[in-house]
């Protein structure tokens with residue numbers, strides 16, 4: 001059978017989604033697919049642009065389908081090529097650059113264009129928005145705005161709708177003074193009533209946004225550069241950039257030029273075909289269906305799936321009946337969800353409200369015939385999921401309306417999963433339903449990672465991950481598979497850590513390259529080198545054959561690489577104690593080598609930042625202090641408090657013990673970094689309970705040892721491993737624990753994850769009760785690592801390779 | 815053997831290959847063009863632009879393996895041979911032909927026009 005030609009105009013969220021849905025319905029040879037995309041890139045998740053602007057997402061993280069995806073699936077992408085018109089008789093699309101592409105079926109998914117109100121001074125001579133004025137629609141817009149924020153102090157956002165407020169919040173996070181200008185009397189007037197609009201304004205004002213309501217902008221000021229805006233009443237606001245966010249208009253240009261029927265959008269029937277051409281379809285924001293155009297993603301997921309069903313013949317009778325839409329404002333620090341109508345239509349509509357102005361809480365429910373017709377939830381994220389779900393499903397409400405506004409107990413995700421209908425959208429960033437996740441699980445994707453890869457759920461903002469996990473557990477019925485590769489110690493060698501350790505010992509593999517040779521069919525894997533070198537060093541100690549290229553740069557030059565390619569230098573200060581002479585040397589070095597900054601770190605020592613690689617050996621020599629290992633996965637510091645020597649509450653000599661600990665374990669290689677602290681009394685000024693290993697002196701000359709504490713990306717109070725009578729015992733059991741951690745933790749597993757995984761009970765059995773009979777060997781092994789200590793900064797004097805600290809060995813004249 | 819092939823390209827002697835430890839890379843400035851030169855464990859040599867198109871990380875300080883270079887700052891991956899990005903949307907790295915001559919010296923070939931226009935390795939961007 002001859003392949004049908006399917007052409008898509010628009011490579012945005014709707015267009016690309018349709019192509020995916022068509023491919024997913026296979027077989028692959030039904031269509032020859034071509035896509036025109038005006039934007040010169042793959043396909044990305046537009047709704048995450050707000051995250052890119054506010055810095056929570058990196059722009060590279062928001063791609064749904066990068067360029068390779070199109071190649072892989074044999075989809076011809078005309079990236080950066082604008083379709084100009086359609087010759088409907090010849091069934092051909094013509095596009096910029098002279099492309100003529102024939103079609104059997106054509107889908108228009110050209111989205112919307114920002115509406116830009118008539119304002120003087122907006123445009124350059126060539127008709128484009130002038131520099132300093134931005135719309136907020138594309139990744140390009142977003143990049144340009146971010147670039148601009150680095151050069152200006154004040155920004156004006158024209159438009160106080162959903163998008164305008166998200167833009168304002170983003171600019172605020174980037175440190176600008178932000179003014180929002182809005183024509184209506186209150187914010188987001190299409191979704192909110194005046195009371196909630198005012199409350200939202202209060203909340204945002206407290207965050208630092210300035211509002212100018214009921215103002216019509218007439219002029220952008222400034223000759224070469226934008227300097228401000230003027231309103232109709234003559235008042236002005238100074239600013240260096242303007243973001244226009246005054247609404248969107250369906251992009252019907254191509255359709256209109258080609259004689260398709262349009263009104264606000266491109267008019268489509270329930271089968272999504274155009275009114276006057278059955279072979280041309282329109283979906284997404286450019287389509288107008290039953291008098292409605294949409295500005296959100298949920299409807300387009302539905303449309304793409306229905307159209308794919310029709311095109312592929314999977315369900316030739318599939319129809320689209322319209323969508324019920326609800327949305328959330330993605331503004332950090334504000335919880336706002338809205339659905340349906342905002343005011344009652346007539347007296348029959350029942351209105352339930354609850355307001356707590358002081359707390360910024362406003363909840364409103366409009367009920368019609370026992371169902372939700374509209375809802376506004378401001379300042380309370382807890383009630384939103386349940387309520388939006390009832391709205392989406394058009395559920396009958398309970399008699400007690402309050403149950404909807406005040407969830408009795410925080411919804412435990414688990415219990416609710418079963419009753420969730422299949423079409424409930426779980427991942428809002430990628431439009432993935434519960435049904436799709438269940439299907440993927442039934443199709444054999446039984447691990448968390450496999451499900452996410454298969455459906456793309458959870459790969460956007462990530463807030464739905466707990467729900468995905470719950471659905472996985474529910475659907476897999478106790479058969480949740482651990483991803484085999486999730487258990488590999490490193491990605492390039494298919495073995496868990498215990499298997500790998502056994503093989504390494506048995507085959508006596510002492511170098512990273514020999515591991516690739518023997519255990520990975522000779523395939524060297526860059527992403528596995530660092531993990532392997534850490535493991536081999538722990539296994540072989542001084543017998544380890546050290547291949548320097550297997551180390552991360554920090555460990556090749558014993559300093560921490562900075563964003564500009566220079567390095568930071570953190571010398572060791574045992575227990576956080578220093579001397580005037582050391583401080584003087586630090587000051588001299590910092591001056592002589594023009595350090596970018598000298599800083600007291602969070603680890604009770606001093607960081608000298610911004611040192612070029614080639615100066616490291618000189619800096620170390622002149623400091624004449626040992627390495628603090630602040631750059632590597634190893635024992636880092638032991639913080640102390642002033643303890644019995646000075647403090648009136650001191651119960652144990654925490655400073656001396658801290659110094660002893662640091663001298664003993666300094667530089668010791670670990671699966672991840674290990675930080676310690678010793679406090680002289682339970683007031684715990686050294687924060688020992690949130691360290692990987694912490695020690696607290698208690699009444700009666702005793703010491704508590706805590707393990708698995710954390711206060712970084714995760715906060716966890718450590719578990720008490722034991723209470724001992726002397727500093728000697730502290731060091732003994734601490735050492736045993738460290739060696740046990742070194743041998744059993746996964747690479748890059750901090751103690752907080754390790755202790756939780758193994759359980760402190762089990763660890764106590766090994767360390768304290770010696771149930772495994774391993775205590776002696778743990779003690780011996782840790783001692784031999786202690787004996788192997790060598791200050792790596794000595795390599796400054798005796799480099800392992802003549803060019804170890806050289807960045808550009810030769811300069812060749814050109 | 816090492817004559818410049820086109821009038822617009824020129825070949826430069828970068829000195830002995832041994833100056834680069836096996837498996838590692840070093841940045842070598844050819845005139846005002848910073849070039850990252852890599853020597854893999856299996857003995858191949860490659861030359862690419864020195865700065866990562868993502869955020870200008872020093873690629874020569876990255877990790878090589880399996881024909882790839884992983885940038886030291888955020889671990890973006892690139893193919894050493896072609897410069898193509900792997901799993902990211904960055905622009906491909908510029909690559910320069912690099913050979914080892916009979917006396918064990920590295921010889922890199924750089925097009926003249928590149929020598930001028932090419933000196934913009936920090937400008938990232940997407941295809």
Ligand code: SRM
Nearest residue numbers: 560562568600601602603604605630675711712713714750
């Ligand atoms: C310099 C310092 C910040 C400061 O100015 O005070 C610092 C700087 C960095 N920290 Fe930290 N951390 C510093 C104290 C801390 C602390 C507080 C402490 O040590 O008491 C914590 C919380 C405790 C903890 O470790 O959990 C901390 C939690 C982190 C984390 C989160 C770890 C986690 O799993 O929770 C990371 C990221 C990581 O390790 O993957 C991190 C990573 C980093 C890195 C190494 C990021 C990197 O890979 O480049 C930073 C290096 C900056 C640079 O360019 O030099 N840093 N970092 C502190 C050095 C302490 C020292 O003297 O050694």
Ligand SMILES: Cc1cc2nc3c(=O)[nH]c(=O)nc-3n(C[C@H](O)[C@H](O)[C@H](O)COP(=O)(O)OP(=O)(O)OC[C@H]3O[C@@H](n4cnc5c(N)ncnc54)[C@H](O)[C@@H]3O)c2cc1C
Nearest residue numbers: 010012013014038046047082083110111284285295296297
């Ligand atoms: C900053 C921001 C935040 C948002 N947040 C949310 C949110 O939280 N929730 C939500 O539901 N929605 C949100 N949206 C809206 C959502 O992004 C849109 O509803 C969705 O992108 C619409 O998809 P589409 O495919 O119809 O249009 P688009 O995604 O805009 O895609 C249309 C594509 O067609 C291309 N194109 C146009 N004309 C041509 C032509 N002639 N030839 C070739 N290509 C052409 C365009 O370049 C564009 O890439 C947000 C939008 C923005 C801008």
Ligand code: SF4
Nearest residue numbers: 563601602607712713
């Ligand atoms: S918190 Fe730590 S990792 Fe984050 S920016 Fe500061 S120093 Fe860097």
Ligand code: FES
Nearest residue numbers: 866869871885888
């Ligand atoms: S700078 Fe290279 S990965 Fe970020």
